Amino acid sequence: MALLSVRDLEVRFSTRKATVHAVNQIGFDLESGESLGIVGESGCGKSVSALAMLGILPKAGRVTGGSVEFGGVDLLKLPDQKLRQIRGKDIAMIFQDPMTSLNPVLTIGRQLTETLEKHLDMDKDVAKKEAAELLERVGIPRAADRLGDYPHQFSGGMRQRVMIAMAISCKPKLLIADEPTTALDVTIQAQILEVLKNLTAEEHMALILITHDLGVVAGVCERTNVMYAGKFVETAPTAKLFSKPRHPYTLGLLKSVPRLDAARKERLEPIAGLPRDLRTLPPGCSFAPRCLYATDRSRAETPELHTIDSDDHLVACWNPVPDADIPERHSLEDPGAS
Amino acid sequence: MSILEAEALELEIEHPSGLWRDAFDRLRRNPGAIIGAVIVALFLFLAVFASVAAPFGQNERVTAPTSTPDGPSSEHRFGVDKQGRDYLSRIIFGARLSLLVGIVSVAVGLSLGLLFGAMAGYFGGWLDTAIMRVMDILLAFPGFLLAIGLVTALGPGLWQIMLAVGITNVPQFARVLRSSVIAQRESDYVLAARSLGARGRRLLLRHVLPNSLAPVIVQATLAMATAIIDVAGLSYVGLGPNDPSLPEWGKMLADSAARLETGTHLVLFPGFAIVLSVLGLNLIGDGLREALDPRLKS
Numbered sequence A: 001m002a003l004l005s006v007r008d009l010e011v012r013f014s015t016r017k018a019t020v021h022a023v024n025q026i027g028f029d030l031e032s033g034e035s036l037g038i039v040g041e042s043g044c045g046k047s048v049s050a051l052a053m054l055g056i057l058p059k060a061g062r063v064t065g066g067s068v069e070f071g072g073v074d075l076l077k078l079p080d081q082k083l084r085q086i087r088g089k090d091i092a093m094i095f096q097d098p099m100t101s102l103n104p105v106l107t108i109g110r111q112l113t114e115t116l117e118k119h120l121d122m123d124k125d126v127a128k129k130e131a132a133e134l135l136e137r138v139g140i141p142r143a144a145d146r147l148g149d150y151p152h153q154f155s156g157g158m159r160q161r162v163m164i165a166m167a168i169s170c171k172p173k174l175l176i177a178d179e180p181t182t183a184l185d186v187t188i189q190a191q192i193l194e195v196l197k198n199l200t201a202e203e204h205m206a207l208i209l210i211t212h213d214l215g216v217v218a219g220v221c222e223r224t225n226v227m228y229a230g231k232f233v234e235t236a237p238t239a240k241l242f243s244k245p246r247h248p249y250t251l252g253l254l255k256s257v258p259r260l261d262a263a264r265k266e267r268l269e270p271i272a273g274l275p276r277d278l279r280t281l282p283p284g285c286s287f288a289p290r291c292l293y294a295t296d297r298s299r300a301e302t303p304e305l306h307t308i309d310s311d312d313h314l315v316a317c318w319n320p321v322p323d324a325d326i327p328e329r330h331s332l333e334d335p336g337a338s
Numbered sequence B: 001m002s003i004l005e006a007e008a009l010e011l012e013i014e015h016p017s018g019l020w021r022d023a024f025d026r027l028r029r030n031p032g033a034i035i036g037a038v039i040v041a042l043f044l045f046l047a048v049f050a051s052v053a054a055p056f057g058q059n060e061r062v063t064a065p066t067s068t069p070d071g072p073s074s075e076h077r078f079g080v081d082k083q084g085r086d087y088l089s090r091i092i093f094g095a096r097l098s099l100l101v102g103i104v105s106v107a108v109g110l111s112l113g114l115l116f117g118a119m120a121g122y123f124g125g126w127l128d129t130a131i132m133r134v135m136d137i138l139l140a141f142p143g144f145l146l147a148i149g150l151v152t153a154l155g156p157g158l159w160q161i162m163l164a165v166g167i168t169n170v171p172q173f174a175r176v177l178r179s180s181v182i183a184q185r186e187s188d189y190v191l192a193a194r195s196l197g198a199r200g201r202r203l204l205l206r207h208v209l210p211n212s213l214a215p216v217i218v219q220a221t222l223a224m225a226t227a228i229i230d231v232a233g234l235s236y237v238g239l240g241p242n243d244p245s246l247p248e249w250g251k252m253l254a255d256s257a258a259r260l261e262t263g264t265h266l267v268l269f270p271g272f273a274i275v276l277s278v279l280g281l282n283l284i285g286d287g288l289r290e291a292l293d294p295r296l297k298s
Helices: A046-054 A080-086 A108-120 A124-137 A156-168 A186-203 A214-220 A238-243 A248-255 A296-300 B002-013 B019-028 B031-048 B087-123 B125-140 B143-154 B158-185 B188-195 B200-212 B214-239 B249-259 B264-292
Strands: A004-014 A019-030 A035-039 A061-070 A091-094 A174-178 A206-211 A223-228 A231-237 A306-308 A310-315
Touching (some): A019 A046, A019 A231, A035 A214, A046 A091, A124 A156, A186 A214, A238 A310, B019 B031, B200 B214, B249 B264
Antiparallel strands (some): A004 A061, A223 A231
């Protein structure tokens, strides 16, 4: 049985004027130890899906349907009391901006030990030792000396390491990383991804990596889901997705990323148009207005995910990108290089 | 791992210090705040050691009662009052009262203001609306008028005055705290703490409140200054403590205002004491505001 099994998850935001359809019936399975990437542009519902799974949506948001089964229990049906015990212990989350995600008035040590004391019933001294060890594991030098320091005495990369240490402190079975490297510069990004990759492998943790950066999933994730307008439009093993993108949106994303091996004069191709306004969802494919491959059927009927090429490659498109249009260079030889 | 080492080096340059110590360091470099602190410390000293620092007792007769009291002399540096009491000693004992009044009324305003402000900001919704509308009603009256009304209702004792002045302070504290709680409530680290399983009360007390307190602390020092003025003002309009032996600065001012020509010193010295103590508190408040403002961090 899968560790996490999401079915038809649906999230709505109510504003005074309209209802925003943030997440529309998404579903996926995640085995323990597996790593899944969720890719999409800003506002497509990636982060909201994660927050909904943990039951920490902002006030205006609510889950209107679906189920999130974790270890056989539907998290959406659990009372808040029970869910709190799972948050931080079995499922932990890392956020985008390490500069603001730590409490500025508490020491790093205190923030780490608080979770340990609460979830694992450690007493103060044991928790302190464990905290130092955790910091060591995420690559913070002189860890024991730094427990008494405050967040503002750490750089961005160091703070993200602290966030990771906090998230893995109770050895969760599932780690959700929401844009963990977006706020960091490129050299630090690579280091943080390395830390994430190693830790999840060592602890056999499942990982959901939410990002807008295809380069990040390429290096870390076994499987990738592409999200558009609150729906998954394509899902495949990462290498397959990069070499044979079938959804026009996936292809567009790949074409808009600069590559070292591209011919010099080749231009980057942006995806024309603007992201879907999620206040109204007319029938048809959400991507149709921006799509070069859109047909009359795309505009009239909403496509659902179906297999294409092989059993593990699904796409929601009436007119998938033909082989001829897929550029040769989009191959992913070594999933370890990002 | 050379980048790691570089980061470690960079970290070593920063001397280890906490958030509050940083603020204290900035406060120490502010000359205005130092002057304010010295003034307030002086008054505090006089208040605590009044019985030692004052040359005479607060109600001790040193000369016969007279309608034309003597001005400053080498024996009585601030002169004597109509009852023949040493005026310097009365001013010194008055520091005790005025600081007590400032501290107690701010404590009343602060505790109620924190309670209401935190609840309104943290829980939001109808509770927020209900609390803040009540605060708006309180704010609709000019503070001094409200205090006069409250003293009239409660009676003219010293404690009633402090309570009244404290209540007029509640809306300011509630508003300041509410707005900073709202700002902190939506912050990333609160979301992060929730994702790690922190719950309502702990979230409010450990994460939201400590990060929202800085503006309230500034407000408290400034409110203490206005409280001293308010109490002096209440005494001046005749709503002060009705015990004539109590050396309250505003009351001393009111008692002698009619004899400005014959006993200038009787008006000058209590007025000067009020101005000086308020100035000291204001300087500290301004210094704190700068020290606690993260945007001014250098």
